[in-house]
Amino acid sequence: MSEDVLTYSVLSGSALGDAEWDDVSELFSSSYGFYSQQDPSGRAGRRIRLSPNYYRRAYATDDYQVAFCSDKDVLVAEAVFRVCNTSRGRAAFVVQLVVDEQYRRRGIASTLLHAIWGFSDFCCWGIVTSNAFTVESLEGATFRRVCPLSMKNNEEFVRAEILSGIGFLASAKWTVSAAESVIDSGFYTDRSSPSEATMTLSARLGVLPEGAEWLAIVFREQPLDDFKAYRSLILSSARFVTEAYARMPQREQGWAAKTESEVSAILGWLPELPRTARIADFGAGSGRHVEALRAAGFTDLTAIDFASCAPGVLKEDVRSWRSPEPYDLILCLYDVIGSFPDDADNKAVLASVAANLRPGGYAVLSVSNYGYVAGKGAQKVDLDDPVEATRRIFALPPSRSMETTGEFFNPNYILLDDKHHIACRKEQFSSGTGLPGEYLLCDRRFTSDEIRSWAESCGLAVTESRFVRAGFDAEFDVATGKEILLITKKR
Ligand SMILES: C[S@@+](CC[C@H](N)C(=O)[O-])C[C@H]1O[C@@H](n2cnc3c(N)ncnc32)[C@H](O)[C@@H]1O
Known part of the structure; x- marks a missing residue:
C-alpha cells in the first residue's frame, strides 16, 4: 500500500447518488465495530450496521457533507459532518468518522478531521465519539482543549443550535458538568478492553457507559491552548505554499488578465x-x-x-x-x-x-x-517576539482572497512585520470537491x-x-x- 494512491474529496449530502450511499453504508457496516453485551435489542456480538436508506434519510441534504478518502476507486475512510450557521457564526460538527481497519494509523482520520475543523473563524467545532484519539485530533486541529466546563457554560447554545439539528442527537440525553460531557447516542459498541488513551480521557470527560459517547466541543473564545504546536505551525508555514498556490484559480483572477x-x-x-x-x-x-x-x-x-x-x-x-x-x-x-x-x-x-x-x-x-501594503494600514507584528506574535497570528481573521480575487493586499487580513517585511495571512479554500482547508502563509514583500x-x-x-x-x-x-x-x- 502506498500513500500516493489515496485521494481526498468532499461532497454535499444532497450531491451523493445511491451508489455512493451504498459505499458509505458498506464501509461503516464493515468497519465500525460490534454490538456490546448490553445492547438492548439482543444484537450482542454482531457487527453494527447502518443501511444505505438510513444514510439517505439522515444525511442526503445540503445540511450535511461527506469527506471521503479513497484508495484508487475503493472508499477507505469517510467523515459525515455538518456545517451550520448559528447565532454566533458557523459551526462544524462531525457526526460520524469511519476508517477501514486496514488503513488505520496512517493519518487518514486526522487529515479528514483537520480539514473539517480547520477554519479558524468558526464559532465552535465538535464531534460525538468514543475514540480518544479523535478528541485529540479536535484539540490538535483547533489548538484548544476540550473542556467540559466550557461546554457546560455553553450548554443552552449547544442544545438549541448544534444538537437540535442533528437527528440522532436532538433528543439524546446529554450529561454535562464541570467534570463530564457524555451523550446517550444509542451506539452500544463493544468496549470490553478500553485502551490507555480511553481511560485517560475518561478522567477528563467522564467514564462512558454502554450506549453513550463523548460529546466534545471547543469554542472560538477559548484561548490558545497548545502554544508550542501553534508556534511550530507558524515556523513551518512554508510547507503550505505549494498547496495554496495549487488551489488558487490563477487563470480566472483579475491580476492575471x-x-x-x-x-x-x-x-x-x-x-x-x-x-x-x-x-x-x-x-x-x-x-x-x-x-x-x-x-x-x-x-x-x-x-x-x-x-x-x-x-x-x-x-x-x-x-x-x-x-x-x-x-x-x-x-x-x-x-x-x-x-x-x-x-x-x-x-x-x-x-x-x-x-x-x-x-x-x-x-x-x-x-x-512592501510600501503598498504598509501604506494601507495593516496591523504590525514583531515576529521576533514569539509569545506576542503567536497570540496575534492565532487571533488573525482568515481571508478568502487567494481562492477568489488573488489580491492579497487587504490590510484586515494581514499582520505585517516591519523588520523582516513579512506578511502573515490565513487563507481559506472551500470550493470544488477538494477537502476544505485553511493555510497559514507568511510571504516576503x-x-x-x-x-x-x-x-x-x-x-x-x-x-x-x-x-x-x-x-x-x-x-x-x-x-x-x-x-x-x-x-x-x-x-
Ligand atoms: C502569484 S503566482 C504567479 C504565476 C505566474 N508567474 C503569473 O504571473 O501568472 C506565483 C507562482 O509561483 C510558483 N512558485 C513559487 N515558488 C516556486 C518554486 N520554488 N518553484 C516553482 N514554482 C514556484 C507558485 O506555485 C505560483 O504558481
Missing part, C-alpha cells in the same frame, strides 16, 4: 530577441506568459511551476532546478520570489534564475511591493532597494526598476504600485 500587455511591455524594454531565443518562465502558474510569447512567435519556451497542473508546465521546484543549457531570458513574475517566509528560500529562487541564464542574458522579475541589492548580489545588473500594477503599462509610485518590476542583465 493582462498577459498580452505585460509580454509586450517586457519585450519593449529588452533589446530585440530572435524568435529562437531560449526563454523560461520560473513560477509560471497557468503558463500564461509563455502562451503569449508563443503567440508572438517565440519557439523555445519552458514554463516551470511546482504547484501547477497546467498542460505544458513543468512541475519542478525552481529553487533547485537547473537546465542543461542556459537561457537567454528568464521571467519570474508576480511574487515567485517572496513566496516563502525565509529569505534563504526566496534568495534560492533568485540565485537559480541567475544560474540558469547565460552571461548577458536577461531576467525580468516582479515582487510584491520587498522595498525597491532590497530587491535591487538581492539581484545585484546574484550577478544580475539592474537596468530598469519601476512600481507597476497588472498590465505593466503604467508607472506607479511606492504607495500605489502593487508590484516592483526589475529588468536585469546577467554580468
Whole structure:
C-alpha cells in the first residue's frame, strides 16, 4: 500500500447518488465495530450496521457533507459532518468518522478531521465519539482543549443550535458538568478492553457507559491552548505554499488578465530577441506568459511551476532546478520570489534564475511591493517576539482572497512585520470537491532597494526598476504600485 494512491474529496449530502450511499453504508457496516453485551435489542456480538436508506434519510441534504478518502476507486475512510450557521457564526460538527481497519494509523482520520475543523473563524467545532484519539485530533486541529466546563457554560447554545439539528442527537440525553460531557447516542459498541488513551480521557470527560459517547466541543473564545504546536505551525508555514498556490484559480483572477500587455511591455524594454531565443518562465502558474510569447512567435519556451497542473508546465521546484543549457531570458513574475517566509528560500529562487541564464542574458522579475501594503494600514507584528506574535497570528481573521480575487493586499487580513517585511495571512479554500482547508502563509514583500541589492548580489545588473500594477503599462509610485518590476542583465 502506498500513500500516493489515496485521494481526498468532499461532497454535499444532497450531491451523493445511491451508489455512493451504498459505499458509505458498506464501509461503516464493515468497519465500525460490534454490538456490546448490553445492547438492548439482543444484537450482542454482531457487527453494527447502518443501511444505505438510513444514510439517505439522515444525511442526503445540503445540511450535511461527506469527506471521503479513497484508495484508487475503493472508499477507505469517510467523515459525515455538518456545517451550520448559528447565532454566533458557523459551526462544524462531525457526526460520524469511519476508517477501514486496514488503513488505520496512517493519518487518514486526522487529515479528514483537520480539514473539517480547520477554519479558524468558526464559532465552535465538535464531534460525538468514543475514540480518544479523535478528541485529540479536535484539540490538535483547533489548538484548544476540550473542556467540559466550557461546554457546560455553553450548554443552552449547544442544545438549541448544534444538537437540535442533528437527528440522532436532538433528543439524546446529554450529561454535562464541570467534570463530564457524555451523550446517550444509542451506539452500544463493544468496549470490553478500553485502551490507555480511553481511560485517560475518561478522567477528563467522564467514564462512558454502554450506549453513550463523548460529546466534545471547543469554542472560538477559548484561548490558545497548545502554544508550542501553534508556534511550530507558524515556523513551518512554508510547507503550505505549494498547496495554496495549487488551489488558487490563477487563470480566472483579475491580476492575471493582462498577459498580452505585460509580454509586450517586457519585450519593449529588452533589446530585440530572435524568435529562437531560449526563454523560461520560473513560477509560471497557468503558463500564461509563455502562451503569449508563443503567440508572438517565440519557439523555445519552458514554463516551470511546482504547484501547477497546467498542460505544458513543468512541475519542478525552481529553487533547485537547473537546465542543461542556459537561457537567454528568464521571467519570474508576480511574487515567485517572496513566496516563502525565509529569505534563504526566496534568495534560492533568485540565485537559480541567475544560474540558469547565460552571461548577458536577461531576467525580468516582479515582487510584491512592501510600501503598498504598509501604506494601507495593516496591523504590525514583531515576529521576533514569539509569545506576542503567536497570540496575534492565532487571533488573525482568515481571508478568502487567494481562492477568489488573488489580491492579497487587504490590510484586515494581514499582520505585517516591519523588520523582516513579512506578511502573515490565513487563507481559506472551500470550493470544488477538494477537502476544505485553511493555510497559514507568511510571504516576503520587498522595498525597491532590497530587491535591487538581492539581484545585484546574484550577478544580475539592474537596468530598469519601476512600481507597476497588472498590465505593466503604467508607472506607479511606492504607495500605489502593487508590484516592483526589475529588468536585469546577467554580468
Ligand atoms: C502569484 S503566482 C504567479 C504565476 C505566474 N508567474 C503569473 O504571473 O501568472 C506565483 C507562482 O509561483 C510558483 N512558485 C513559487 N515558488 C516556486 C518554486 N520554488 N518553484 C516553482 N514554482 C514556484 C507558485 O506555485 C505560483 O504558481
